[in-house]
Amino acid sequence: VVVAEVDEYLGGEEADRIVRPFELAMPRSLVEAIDLLDHDDPAVRPIGGGTALMLMMKSGLFRPQRLVSLRAIESRFKTITTDSDGTLHIGAMTTLATIERSSEIRRHAPVITRTMRRLANARVRNVATIGGHLAHADPHLDLPPLLVALGARLTIAGRDGERTIPVEDLFRGYFETTLRHNELIAEVTVPPQETQRSFYLKWTARSADDWPALGIAVALDEHHARIVVGAATEKPTRLAAAEAALGSARDEKALRRAGDAAADEAVLVSDQHGSAVYKKELLRVLVRRALEGALQQ
């Protein structure tokens, strides 16, 4: 394990530093990383791309004692592989830009590729990792609802080995996950999409590069549909009543029914993007449009 004073690591003169000095550990393996994180101190945290953590550090919300960087762990956690049946395995340290440009992803889950175009910006995508994107549990992110809709699963590594869970079980609440402090997301698995059609609709209330006010992900085949809302809820949420209202019908009326059911069932949050009252109207419309989008795929 290389542990350096971050002063030295950042290499700048004192005035260039944007955060207070702290210790940065660079483990060479996932096991070592987990070992370094096995600590009750909340000021010890893992860091992937750091795009979210650095904002929290600059604003003083988080003052680390030690950051455990995952950048030097085994390279297999940065790669994307495909099984013969089309199952995608995405290492947790894969950057969003790698995912954006991956031909395997484009072939097996093109909806992910399309979603990347408007996810944050090129500078963020170049460093942010999919593991960090999920573990941060910010409800205003784009991939969580989409991965839930696609039926993706996570492999979680901990001191006592690995466990796998559906992506939706990762999120406990607003910025809260079910991960234990000595656990790390190791891999995201996206099952074969086969005849399933999917769509992600990002809707921003302010500038185009804003976080979504509402994110709607849908995946459907002839008989089933998964409809998931993000950003306007405390965590990515499947809309069971909307799915039921849609059933196996795919006509305009059924799509409207699903939208109305979604507006009735979802518990929406008011924030700077808009009031819950407004988001309810948006949800009604955007669920229908997302379903239309999927059917056009």
Added chain:
Amino acid sequence: MTEIMARSQVGRSLPRVEGRAKVTGRAEYVHNLRLPGMLYAKVFRSDIPHGLIKRIDTGAARALDGVHRVITGEDIRALIPNPYYGPAFHDQPILALDKVRHIGEPVAAVLATDPHIAEEGVQLITAEYEELPAVFDEVAAMTSSAVVHDVLKPAGTFPDLKHLEGKRGTNVALDFHLRRGNVETGFAEADQIFEHEFRTQQVMHTPLEPMVSVAEPHDNALTIYTSSQSPSFVRIEIARLLGWPENRVRVKVPYLGGGFGAKLYIKLEALVAALALLARRPVKLALTMEEQFYTITKHPATLRIKSGVTKDGRIIARRCDVWWNGGAYADIGPRVTQKSGFTAAGPYDIEHVQIESYAVYTNRPPAGALRGFGIPQLVWAYESHTDLIARALKLDPLEFRRKNILREGKPQATGTIMRDAALDLVLERLALRMNWRQPFDHGTGTLRRGRGIAIGFKASIAPTTSVAIVNLYADGSCGLYISTVDMGQGSDTAMAQIAAEVLDIAAESVRVVHPDTDVTPYDMATLGSRSTYHMGHAVRLAAEDARGKIAALAKELGLPQGSNVPLPELFRRKYGMQAGNIVGVASFVPPYSSPNHETGLTPNATPYWMTGGTGAEVEVDTETGHVRVLRLINIADAGTPINPRIVETQLSGGAIMQLGFTLTEEMVFRDGQLTNASLADYKIPGFLDLPAIMENEAVAAVEHSGPFGAKGVGESATFGVSPAIANAIDDAVGVRLTALPLKPEAILRALHAAKGTPLPEGR
């Protein structure tokens, strides 16, 4: 002197002279400055909007390793007995004294060898306040029992503020009144009366280089390096605060990463000066983007307009009541109230006009100058109002404007005769570019389209002075010494072109010496689109002075008139070697008559007028309220451009900035607390928000009183953007928004209300 014998340097689209240094990272900024022994300051700020300071506990901060000193307002009062500054009122303490008046007000400063230790020190300071009732709304503040300043303290330099001296129990910092004709008579004669109220939100300049200043104490002197638009003002005001002569204060300004009015007058300079003198070491203070939200903003305003109109669509009377929310300190707000206030009735020929314009103190962060200096707020109101009247009278909005537009030679509301304002030309070019006569496809289903136009005008701030020095060195090369600040607007390039034109040399060869008050002469400030006109004239005159001195030298050397001996040769003949200088100096101040205090009338309100018009085509999603601007056309009268390409980029830049103020930007307050003081939640437009089509045009015009026919253009494209878009939304979907920003939620709510199925109120 004759490496390129261009016929004309003025009128060339010369690329910016500093462009290469900027894109290669070699341009100089204060952020990069480090001095030996320099301390870093961080600021402890008030977390309440209004209250008496009971106690400031700095003990823990002082005990922190690496902290050099912690300074409060009382420490500064010991150094400077009356530590209040401001361009119009001496109302702003260097650090809060006795009370705090807005959230984010500087209360104490921590000095440390490392900015992070200073920041940590700030976290350890605590303050106790006795909270006072606060007022945030500009109309409520007119009658509120919460009074922000116990006593008004106008700066002695302005005779028109004298009557406010010592006034108590009021939040009104300045009231401006204009009476032309008799508005009540006009209303009585009118066939129809229209009355509307409009509001604008508080926004921020968002220069990507946040404010930064460094002060370096010397024996009996002080040097301030600062990211400022007004180095001459900084010198004068710091000297006044310290009771020193001007020649002991030196202010140096390199390039700025944007200013837009945020970096005018005193921002951090008084604080770093006091800190450096107390610590006896150089001190640097660099704000974060977040801190800028608490430092200076754009005035929110409430605007009421009432018009009397005849059957045939002539506006014969208009009354405007405007309340400007200046926040806790006046800054330049009173000047916004007056200098912009007198155009509140719009660029129309109206017989009876009454204007009541009030600068009001509230417990919000201070407001000052921001690109347009109040004009975008006024145009927002009068051009929305104009469109509403045209719609109600079933008149074409263009025809209605044509009928009423203020034409050349007619008196404006102040009585000043319009000269070279090109209002009608801007309107006609707008109509042409918008294909206004052609039928317009309003769309179907849930995507509806609409179009709208708006036009506004602005007077230049007057009277103001610029001084320039042209220095010709022994080899004939030229240095231009000016205190105009190139903050990205291209002034170095334009001024080099003007000097080169007169001296008959290539503009590229002119060296522009950046503001350094020990070296470059006085300039009022880089603001209000005044530099091209005022400094442009001073540079022209200084270059002409230099030419005159060259001719005199030739004559002295016995050369026949027009002998055309190169300058280096003249110097050699005079001094026997490569030696000497020719120094051309000139100052420029245009004529001006200040308005009568009771009537607001004056025969000469401004040296020149700036005109800007915008046309917008929008698409509204009727199911979400989302608006896309499909086409944005910006037309301005810039006189005859010195540099046409830079004029075009000033137009597009101004319009895009105002697009943000129209659609997305808003400082959101809850109980006086700003809830979105970061670029994560305060959204400026990105590339994907730009209109698919943007056209910018400076009309073919001449400002006969300007240097080479030119005048300022930095603000003109901001004027019409907001009302043009609101007018286009109304054209598309038949709903009218009267408050900025034009948020999709507000549009959807208005659409539901228009259908008779309003959405429930509340969050």
